[in-house]
Amino acid sequence: MSDLLSGIQLLFDYQVLLALLIGSVGGVIIGAIPGVGAAVAIAILLPATFALPPLVGLTMLLGIYGSSMYGGAIPAILVNTPGTAVNALTTYDGYPMTKNGEGRRAIALAYSASFFGGVFSLVCLILLSPLLAKVAPMFGSREIFLAALLGIILVVLAHRGQVFAAGMLAAFGIFLNTVGLEPVRYTRRFTFDQSWLASGVDLIVVVLGLFALSQAFLLLIEKDEAPELARVKGSIFSGLKELWLYRRVASVASGFGVMMGMIPGVGEFTAQFMSYTYAQKTSKTPEMFGKGSPEGLVASEAANNAVPAAAMIPLLALGIPGEALTAMMLSVFYVHNVIPGPQLFRDGMDFVMALYVALLVLNVLVMVFLMVSTNLVTKIIQVPSRMVGIVIMLLGFVGVYSLRNSITDCAIAAGFGVFGVILKRLNLPIVPIILGMVLGGIMEVKLRSAMPRVSTPLDMIERPIGMIIFALILLVIALHIRTLIREYRNPPQNVDSDIHLTHGGE
Amino acid sequence: MSRLKTLQEMFKRYRRPGDLVFAVVFFLLALFLLSQIENQSPWNGTRQIFSQPAFWPTASLIAMTLFAGLHFLSSAWSARLPGRWHEVWQWVRALEFAGWFLAYVWIVPTLGYLPTTILAAILLALRAGYRSARQLLSLAFLGVVIVVVFRGFLQVRIPAGAAYDYLPEGIRLFWLTYL
Numbered sequence A: 001m002s003d004l005l006s007g008i009q010l011l012f013d014y015q016v017l018l019a020l021l022i023g024s025v026g027g028v029i030i031g032a033i034p035g036v037g038a039a040v041a042i043a044i045l046l047p048a049t050f051a052l053p054p055l056v057g058l059t060m061l062l063g064i065y066g067s068s069m070y071g072g073a074i075p076a077i078l079v080n081t082p083g084t085a086v087n088a089l090t091t092y093d094g095y096p097m098t099k100n101g102e103g104r105r106a107i108a109l110a111y112s113a114s115f116f117g118g119v120f121s122l123v124c125l126i127l128l129s130p131l132l133a134k135v136a137p138m139f140g141s142r143e144i145f146l147a148a149l150l151g152i153i154l155v156v157l158a159h160r161g162q163v164f165a166a167g168m169l170a171a172f173g174i175f176l177n178t179v180g181l182e183p184v185r186y187t188r189r190f191t192f193d194q195s196w197l198a199s200g201v202d203l204i205v206v207v208l209g210l211f212a213l214s215q216a217f218l219l220l221i222e223k224d225e226a227p228e229l230a231r232v233k234g235s236i237f238s239g240l241k242e243l244w245l246y247r248r249v250a251s252v253a254s255g256f257g258v259m260m261g262m263i264p265g266v267g268e269f270t271a272q273f274m275s276y277t278y279a280q281k282t283s284k285t286p287e288m289f290g291k292g293s294p295e296g297l298v299a300s301e302a303a304n305n306a307v308p309a310a311a312m313i314p315l316l317a318l319g320i321p322g323e324a325l326t327a328m329m330l331s332v333f334y335v336h337n338v339i340p341g342p343q344l345f346r347d348g349m350d351f352v353m354a355l356y357v358a359l360l361v362l363n364v365l366v367m368v369f370l371m372v373s374t375n376l377v378t379k380i381i382q383v384p385s386r387m388v389g390i391v392i393m394l395l396g397f398v399g400v401y402s403l404r405n406s407i408t409d410c411a412i413a414a415g416f417g418v419f420g421v422i423l424k425r426l427n428l429p430i431v432p433i434i435l436g437m438v439l440g441g442i443m444e445v446k447l448r449s450a451m452p453r454v455s456t457p458l459d460m461i462e463r464p465i466g467m468i469i470f471a472l473i474l475l476v477i478a479l480h481i482r483t484l485i486r487e488y489r490n491p492p493q494n495v496d497s498d499i500h501l502t503h504g505g506e
Numbered sequence B: 001m002s003r004l005k006t007l008q009e010m011f012k013r014y015r016r017p018g019d020l021v022f023a024v025v026f027f028l029l030a031l032f033l034l035s036q037i038e039n040q041s042p043w044n045g046t047r048q049i050f051s052q053p054a055f056w057p058t059a060s061l062i063a064m065t066l067f068a069g070l071h072f073l074s075s076a077w078s079a080r081l082p083g084r085w086h087e088v089w090q091w092v093r094a095l096e097f098a099g100w101f102l103a104y105v106w107i108v109p110t111l112g113y114l115p116t117t118i119l120a121a122i123l124l125a126l127r128a129g130y131r132s133a134r135q136l137l138s139l140a141f142l143g144v145v146i147v148v149v150f151r152g153f154l155q156v157r158i159p160a161g162a163a164y165d166y167l168p169e170g171i172r173l174f175w176l177t178y179l
Helices: A002-011 A012-034 A039-049 A054-079 A086-097 A104-137 A142-156 A164-178 A203-221 A238-262 A268-282 A296-318 A322-334 A342-347 A348-382 A387-406 A408-423 A430-453 A457-461 A462-491 B002-010 B018-036 B053-077 B084-111 B112-125 B133-153 B162-166 B169-176
Strands: none
Touching: A002 A012, A002 A238, A002 A348, A012 A039, A012 A054, A012 A348, A039 A054, A039 A203, A039 A322, A039 A387, A054 A086, A054 A104, A054 A296, A054 A322, A054 A348, A086 A104, A086 A268, A086 A296, A104 A238, A104 A296, A104 A342, A104 A348, A104 A462, A142 A164, A142 A296, A142 A430, A142 A457, A142 A462, A164 A430, A164 B018, A164 B053, A203 A322, A203 A408, A203 A430, A203 B084, A238 A268, A238 A296, A268 A296, A296 A322, A296 A342, A296 A348, A322 A430, A342 A348, A348 A457, A387 A408, A387 B084, A387 B112, A387 B133, A408 B084, A457 A462, B018 B053, B018 B084, B084 B112, B084 B162, B112 B133, B133 B169, B162 B169
């Protein structure tokens, strides 16, 4: 309780409150513009936050992460175009509701479900934190290595139908992280005698290239489009009352969001898939799903908004990011020499609590902002896509160049920008590269520090947590093989899709 | 139930035209990098395998080559999708905008952040097909906002342009510090 109170105290700083406001309002607008998304915004803002105190910088980035999905629901419901990839499922029932003349009801329900999901996950996490603080110190180098390995395996296997591509891109990410001077013995690795490669490939440069610049180039080479959104008439407050009717679906969906958010490499899509399936199976009107079912809409929005807070768990407790956005945030911690992991839970619980409470306040701020200004947001987001591309390119420059004023960094980022365009157009996932870079680095450091205590391979799993994680790795691989056998016996229909399982926030 | 089936399939992704070209290039890159291990990250026979600096590059490149090979084989065995070279042309078109970006980066230290950003915004708008004064002015204004927010308020590290030295005494310091 004292940690919670000290956390709240930390928030009473004008810089933190301003960051919360900018993050929440900015996140809604960014999320609502199709083609931008939280990942692009966070990548661009990342270097700017390095100059801010850690809590201020993280609050702003978390604000964008948490609020972008609220904004992304607006075009998903009104024009069948998800603002962010994780709002794709919202179009299934949201847009049919708009076509049936229930646009206002759909928007109101989406906001309410998002709010419920966000608050539910935060309450869970605040209550779970004391337990996490007890469990986290049980993770030593070996356990963290195994958890990072599990994260890599999950992110590869999560890309069903494209496991080979995800595998090669994750391995590419691990390789990228090894380029340059090796930190212990200063051995040069894959520098090809080029001085500019000696310092390695910076994660933020890669992130900005793959997320921000690639999106700018993509929007500029594709057809110019601008969403045309109708005004939402009437009050949005009714949604909160109506959500009470769907409290069971909202609670279960939020629960799935919390669980899936905590598992590295999984994320919003799996949570949405599970909650949507649950909602349909238990509904009295399953035939309405996909034709404008409020339950489907609630399941989708409650699940995806419960994820951001939960995704902070592996990051804060173990220092392991589960997806691209938390991987980016990890660099903010490192820049300020705040090392997330068991030690942070032991010594900096007030900091952790401050982040949770900030997310709670953020949900309230976003809700209030959207209640009064949905129509304003619908006007702002009607920007032609190429214009968005130009602005992203100009902002991308700030991100890359301000890091260390290096033209080489900009050239590398531009190269990854073109690479990102190729991956996006081929519908190949970007996230495995980022997670490969981050988790590859963690695995290298942790395996090396674990080695003095390991004489046989079995020593890696001699402690209970290590054994559990290892069992999970085996279970995940076994389940994947089982699915492959099932699909071999009963081949699925050839239905194509543009959705990436770990596309969170893109 | 059919809807549920469709939903499950929503989580699967399939090939796009040009996939084979990418698969071949990526596989060749993986093979090339793997062939360079001996030169670029040599193994030292005396140390424990996991502590070797070469361990992670080798492990990642073996995995990359293996998966890239399998990806290449699965692409090569699949039916050809029409539009392969049209797709490759789209990738080449992205290079043009990478060039625009690098030109912007290259000019900033000389001309200064504010003038280059306004110039880049207007030229890119013209390149993107915008012709109305309103659109051009909006983008130029956005350029000014970006500079003021990031260099003026957030004080991000972007050096002042060499051209600012020729500004009149009264405003030079302001431009050097904030724009």
